[in-house]
Amino acid sequence: MEYRCPRCGGPVKKGYSGVARVAGGVMGNLFYAAFGSLQCAKCGKLARREFPQEARREMTMQTLLLVIPAVVLLIGLLVLVSRQ
Ligand SMILES: [Zn+2]
Numbered sequence: 842m843e844y845r846c847p848r849c850g851g852p853v854k855k856g857y858s859g860v861a862r863v864a865g866g867v868m869g870n871l872f873y874a875a876f877g878s879l880q881c882a883k884c885g886k887l888a889r890r891e892f893p894q895e896a897r898r899e900m901t902m903q904t905l906l907l908v909i910p911a912v913v914l915l916i917g918l919l920v921l922v923s924r925q
Contacts, residue, residue, distance in 0.1 A: 844900075846881040847891045853879050 844853040855877035879887045889897055 844879065844892065844896055846884055846887065847893065848884045848887075849881065851881055851883055853881050853887060855879055 845851070846853050879889065879892075881887055889900060892900070
């Protein structure tokens with residue numbers, strides 16, 4: 842999903858966070874997608890509160906859609922491990 846910069850109207854990309862880079866792999870990508878900072882090529886790092894409410898709601902939904910399956914998967918794995 843592409844967002845528009847609230848300052849200049851340019852395309853916004855998600856920047857890597859240190860945590861995502863360290864975690865790596867699938868979980869790293871997930872953290873990156875969920876918690877990566879938003880960056881504009883011209884304006885640099887952008888705060889979520891700078892975006893219109895509609896865009897922020899969409900970001901929250903996307904985060905939930907990523908985090909919930911990950912949590913379910915994690916619980917599933919823990920249940921499988923604890924059974925053995
Ligand atoms: Zn910008």
